[in-house]
Amino acid sequence: MSYPDPAVYDTLPKLLRHNAQAHPGEVALRLKEFGIWHETTWGDYLAKVRRMSLGFRDLGIGAGDVVAMLGDNDIDWIACEVAAHAVGAMTLGIYRDALEEEVGYLVDYAGVKAVFAQNQEQVDKLVSLGDKAGTVQHIVYSETRGMGEQGDPRVLDLAVLEQRGEALHQADPAAFDAMVEATSGDAIAILCTTSGTTSNPKLAMLSSGRFVRHVITYLKADPKDHTDEYVSVLPMPWIMEQIYCLGFGMIARMTVNFPESEETMFADLREIGPTFLLLAPRLWEQIAADMRARIMDASAINQWIFDKGIKLGMKAIEEGRRSGVADVMLFSALRDRLGFSRVRSAATGGSAMGPETFKLFLAMGVPLKQLYGQTEMLGAYTLQVGNDLDVDTVGPAFEGCDVKILNPDVEGVGEIVTRHDNMFLGYFRNEEATKADLRDGWMHTGDAGYFDAKMRLIVIDRLKDIAETAGGVRFSPQYIENKLKFSPYVGEAVILGSGREYLTAIICVRFSIVAKWAEKNRIGFTSYTGLSAEPRVYDLIGKEVERVNASLPEKQRIRRFLLLYKELDADDGELTRTRKVRRGVVGERYGQLIDSLYADAESAHLDTEVTFEDGRKGRVQADMRIMEVGGAPAAELKKAG
Amino acid sequence: MAEAEILQTFEAGQPAERSFGEPVLALENIVLGFGGVKAIDDVSFEVRKGEILAIIGPNGAGKSSMLNCINGFYKPRSGSITFKGRRMPAMDPHFAASNGIARTFQNIALFRGMSTLDNLMTGRVLKMNRGFLWHAIYWGPAQREELENREFVERVIDFLEIQAIRRTPVGRLPYGLQKRVELGRALAMEPDILLLDEPMAGMNVEEKQDMSRFILEVNEEFGTTIVLIEHDMGVVMDISDRVVVLDYGRKIADGTPDEVRANQQVIDAYLGVAHD
Secondary structure, eight states, X not given: OOOOOTTTOOSHHHHHHHHHHHOTTSEEEEEEETTEEEEEEHHHHHHHHHHHHHHHHHTTOOTTOEEEEESSSSHHHHHHHHHHHHTTOEEEEEOTTOOHHHHHHHHHHHTOOEEEEOSHHHHHHHHHHGGGGTTOOEEEESOOTTTOSOSOTXXXXXXXXXXXXXXXHHHOTTHHHHHHHHOOTTSEEEEEEOOOSSSSOOEEXXXXXXXXXXXXXXXXXXXXXXXXXXXXXXXXXXXXXXXIIIIIHHHTOOEEEEOSOSTTHHHHHHHHOOSEEEEOHHHHHHHXXXXXXXXXXXXXXXXXXXXXXXXXXXXXXXXXXXXXXXXXXXXXXXXXXXXOTTOSEEEEOSSOOOXXXXXXXXXXXXXXXXXEEEGGGTEEEEEOOSSSOOSSOXXXXXXXXXXXXXXXXXXXXXXXXXXXXXXXXXXXXXHHHHHHHEETTEEEEEEEEEEOTTSOEEEEEXXXXXXXXXXXXXXXXXXXXXXXXXXXXXXXXXXXXXXXXXXXXXXXXXXXXXXXXXXXTTOOOSSHHHHHHOHHHHHHHHHHHHHHHHTSOGGGOEEEEEEOXXXXXXXXTSBOTTOOBOHHHHHHHTHHHHHHHTSSOSEEEEEEEEEOTTSOEEEEEEEEEEEEGGGOOHHHHHHHO | OOHHHHHHHHHHHSOSOOOOOSEEEEEEEEEEEEXXXXXXXXXXXXXXXXXXXXXXXXXXXXXXXXXXXXXXXXXXXXXXEXXXXXXXXXXXXXXXXXXXXXXXXXXXXXXTXXXXXXXXXXXXXGGOOSOHHHHHHTOTHHHHHHHHHHHHHHHHHHHHTOGGGTTSBGGGSOHHHHHHHHHHHHHHTOOSEEEEESTTTTOOHHHHHHHHHHHHHHXXXXXXXXXXXXXXXXXXXXXXXXXXXXXXTEXXXXXXHHHHHHOHHHHHXXXXXXXX
């Protein structure tokens, strides 16, 4: 596979122009709108970027300025990003479901000058921030619906901006080319937010030259070309989506497809039949869980085929092969149904994934591979290779990426530190954090891990999350949580036990499936809260916990748990936008519950503040029952611990 | 949480001053009876272009009968209806439908076994001119016509944010979504006047909030005149420009929400009167 020379094409605008010249009629992007897939060729793509960048320059945006994007994944977003790079500006992606104050923090911190805010909802966030978004001089929107008369003079229609750009291009056809020539691979192009499990996100500074070179390093480990189809479903600001939509798109000419809406994602995915796919572990888990839920509604014979097929397939995978029988009777149909028929390469990353889910997809014939990386390191720098069954490791490092274990203990476990030539240049306007994470050129990831005999990296958990009970037993909460989450009935779980005598859990039921289960068993309920409080649901989850306990060493078993009255939510700060649990927040907010879990109490009382979707706050009081696992009375367990 | 409080947030986005055009529909001295019962007794009012008019009143006040007179389903015993410059003793249903009056029903009237898309396409039937045979062979002009109408329907789907249920049979949809599909079918007719019979009955707060937003947006974006019947006073007071109050078939008030709220007769009708 040959890719454009990174020494010549070291910025996204240069790559785009190169593709548009070499393959003007080839489809670069597809967007589903009004029920139809609309194609954008490389020629159209370049023309759009040209109009936008000349428009930006006309607005006075240039080197050193920051342009932010806020909205759904679509062509306007990525064209805006490339156009901003063309005028020498830096870009900052903001998660589309970010609340006003989060948007305010980022915009203010980075001194954003112009924002592409897709629709009225996003524009409203900026307008109502008022002085808190004082640096913002231009707000560009693409969806006219509901925009009507805007009182704010900063608000501008993208179509108008593009018209202005087109007029400027007609007046001076050489202007855009000169701008593209002037872009430099050494300049900082992307400010990428870190996931911020602990605090406000930091902004990693990435230069476009490094971005391009790292993408080529990645492509060497997992080659792609113009026949590859990718469906963009990850949050656009996330580093991996940037790598795929912009990096793989520009360098390997992989076609990027944008679904119609968040809800139609799976239907659109099936229509495209992607050859390459990366989903967060949560999404893979959700697909597996939905599959199981749907089969609960199927006829007895279909259920039998499903169970038999899964059993055969899973057994075969454990023996390192695939079951042909299972493929014919079940998996080929499943792959087609899910839109995975053409998948040549699939990946999961961002956080750990339950081994059972992982095996299920391998059994299905989806060549799922785990990858590992950080925003600071431009995303992934390790990826599983070969066809061995490997549910534990994240594979070896890419060529040219150094990974080592700092201060390993007797078992070889220590902090993962890493470096490569194309890593980030530091955190934007945050020398202190840069110094803390980047020591002697090595990025300190804060993750605990070790290498196996084949030099494959195994990531255990966040270093600070590896906990120890009062009795000195070390355990990884995340590892146990993932085991729990493989149950279709468990949506989210938080394992507690650091500095305590034994382990307990706060569990959120997976509403869609437990609701269906309740319906089938004729259990009446009105809401998530009601369902979670239902004794039979407690019994159901209790059995799941026992099943997980059976696979754990005795000292790491869950003794008591409760079902939380609500789902953990990113808007409440309990999860990050990439849906990782924020343990600090959970520990603080549900301190009352945790104390009750470790007291003799049979129920726990909570009195807390919640944030509604529109940002307003309210108080909530709730009582939750605590369940002993295995039915042993609490007092006895306490003595045993 | 109070519904009214949520719905008030919509007000902030609306321009303070709204002006309306000439009357597009006038009802004069309408009397409607079933046997000895007078459902509507000498009611007159006008609907002005571009406004959102709410008809309210206690149960059995004659609200739905009023809508049925407007779209020609019922024939009034006496009185007249003026629409599109034509003054008639009763509306002709076909004239109403082909001249831009569309409605939704209190008890959803969709084809339950058909998909959302197909249900919306039925709203376009009046816009299609080719006959049955043309469509059976589906060629040339007939195909072109189908595609044009499909395109319009897709815009409605996009507007109401129902892309994900495009292919789902409506019988399988939750109630709130069925209501939205029904609104979609009415919109597919490109109406000048939209009659909504309890568009928010049986909905939860969130669904009401969505529906209010759609009603306001239809009015704002397409300039559609809207006549709606609704029991939720919070919704009525927040989204209507004008309110007509019926009680026992008679009109007892007609004015802005504030005027109606302060009207003693309305208060009596809703809260009852003390009998000496």
